[in-house]
């Protein structure tokens with residue numbers, strides 16, 4: 004149940020980010036050529052949307068079992084125990100890195116919030132953009148824990 | 156220290172951890188052990204690495220290609236390609252190469268090309284009694300035309316780092332792509348001659364031929380829009396990718412009309428997933444590149460390469476070796492993110508044309524897509540053929556050999572790729 | 582460098598190695614290393630190798646980088662006060678700019694950076710900004726409806742909207758292509774950038790307007806600064822100030838060469854006269870008023886006073 008809701012939320016965010024950014028750029032081109040004035044913020048918006056897509060999408064990639072890795076070792080190893088060991092170690096390393104993203108991404112978000120930096124065009128507080136990182140860390144941690152607990 | 160970095164990276168990769176974790180994780184460990192730099196730098200550089208407007212065209216070219224693919228372009232392109240070369244010896248295999256070229260002109264990604272062309276043609280090849288290894292090999296290798304023929308994710312990343320004109324890179328990609336295709340087509344022809352059984356018997360009427368051409372022409376409008384739009388100054392390369400999405404939607408929804416609400420939703424999700432897959436890798440590659448730069452690897456590499464020789468061709472050949480070895484383990488776009496900042500200053504110092512360099516590097520990355528043990532083409536080919544990675548890895552060996560020859564030709568003769576931008580921009 | 586007693590300053594700037602900025606950076610390095618008798622080591626990273634201007638500034642805030650040269654316009658998101666230097670026609674000559682930016686006013690304007698964990702210690706320059714375009718520019722009306730590339734700075738965008746132009750923020754590295762391909766028709770930059778980025782190759786006219794001053798702030802990470810002994814702080818600060826002189830002299834000398842390069846390429850070089858300059862100043866007067874509330878009336882008064890003092894010298 005939780006998984007289903009989470010998947011829906013994730014999909015909505017990443018598809019929304021992709022579609023809205025392509026739309027912003029398209030509108031910008033049309034405005035520039037027909038009305039001689041563009042959306043100053045379109046570029047910046049597209050960048051931030053794709054950053055969000057990337058970090059939230061990282062979790063979706065794991066959900067879909069599509070993260071890229073050098074899997075050849077798994078084929079070369081014949082011993083089942085050795086296989087399990089290598090696979091679980093790989094996932095454990097990934098989980099550790101996700102926790103790193105939560106802790107230090109969170110720290111970066113908080114620091115940026117305290118320093119009050121805003122984006123040049125949208126005047127958006129930069130911490131809202133940076134928060135994509137700890138958020139992505141949180142979601143990927145959840146996915147890696149799922150993988151770790153899965154029977155092989 | 157730099158040796159330690161690469162050993163750690165390789166060790167993490169062999170533990171089958173996701174490559175983005177291996178890249179960024181290595182940097183994290185190195186910073187934690189050897190420096191007092193706050194670890195927040197890893198986060199900040201991962202963020203900065205993808206917060207670039209020029210990289211925004213990656214998701215859009217992925218989306219445009221998926222719209223065309225889900226919308227029904229693949230089978231139309233394949234039909235057209237089959238009409239053009241299908242009746243020759245080795246015709247169906249040539250069809251694979253030609254269709255990959257056509258699809259490459261819509262897609263900016265190699266694995267997408269393998270899926271779109273291979274999923275339909277691999278079974279057809281087996282049916283016509285082409286060998287399993289040959290069939291898997293040609294589908295896997297031809298997919299790399301996806302990043303040599305413009306648009307190309309690899310060239311976009313190269314342009315983003317060096318400031319080289321993406322328009323000029325795209326135009327040079329045509330020449331290189333044709334040379335690359337000819338190599339594979341020749342091999343297909345010889346293979347067909349040798350195994351006489353593999354000749355297509357299907358023939359088409361003139362009317363069918365014209366209809367096929369008209370059908371596929373809609374899809375082929377995308378490269379015209381992209382190159383025409385960039386060249387005429389109507390929009391930037393990044394904006395061109397957004398326009399390509401709208402054009403693709405128009406063709407898929409108004410002209411072809413094969414999509415359902417369900418397939419549209421699925422297409423958007425797929426595109427976002429592929430985007431995240433590519434971008435998180437670029438993000439991690441970016442912090443890895445930062446580590447190498449700030450640790451002085453640029454100077455180190457430059458002095459050791461230049462000590463060997465400062466002849467442009469020798470430098471280019473050394474770069475080929477570095478990229479081919481790197482390409483065995485890392486995805487091409489990420490490899491560019493890591494190596495180009497180190498190599499570019501050396502190349503420009505010895506007088507190598509930045510566009511030619513970009514094309515040579517792109518071809519290297521294209522080959523890297525199907526060199527084992529890591530290659531996106533290998534992975535998706537394993538998926539569509541239902542064969543293990545080790546099988547596919549063996550299938551591509553003759554194609555790797557052919558590609559090496561083509562790579563050397565493209566390296567030695569810059570004019571093969573540079574003639575088109577030279578004609579247009581001068 | 583495993584010797585922990587050696588302090589390393591990594592210094593980032595965004596221009597190539599053959600520019601006055603790099604010459605200045607080398608002068609800074611040499612003075613710091615000599616005066617500290619090797620206790621402080623300076624590593625220079627040119628051409629934005631370590632990141633863009635904004636990214637480099639963030640690194641200094643976080644303490645992951647020690648020093649950077651950043652155009653003041655790029656600091657708008659960190660401390661809007663720094664934009665005061667970017668107001669059009671604010672300095673009528675180089676001498677006045679130098680006098681103001683080396684005076685007590687320097688410390689006043691840099692003060693806003695401290696709470697952002699940045700320490701400003703000197704102003705370097707890129708020079709006065711000029712227009713390049715594919716058409717003649719002699720009055721603000723000539724900018725009407727024109728697509729101009731500007732730095733990503735709210736004030737610069739506002740400045741060009743004010744004269745009816747269509748300002749488009751485009752990344753520095755993408756500007757050449759954008760000009761070549763006609764995405765934008767003109768841009769503004771000092772000669773050093775016009776020549777090093779080869780903008781003149783894709784533009785027909787250079788208009789010597791001196792319409793704005795592009796200053797680089799020499800910034801340090803505040804954490805790093807606070808960790809230095811007083812002696813070392815003095816060494817670093819005076820080296821940055823002395824290097825500023827080197828960099829400015831080098832810029833002035835180079836500008837003659839740059840101008841010749843542009844002329845030799847066949848690009849037309851125009852100069853605007855006093856009456857034309859007055860028309861531009863007039864058109865942009867409201868910008869100064871609009872920005873008084875953002876920059877603070879106090880700061881604005883202090884700037885006016887500093888300029889007056891400089892003029893009397």
Ligand code: NA
Nearest residue numbers: 259262301306
């Ligand atoms: Na392509």
Ligand code: NA
Nearest residue numbers: 482483523529
């Ligand atoms: Na490979």
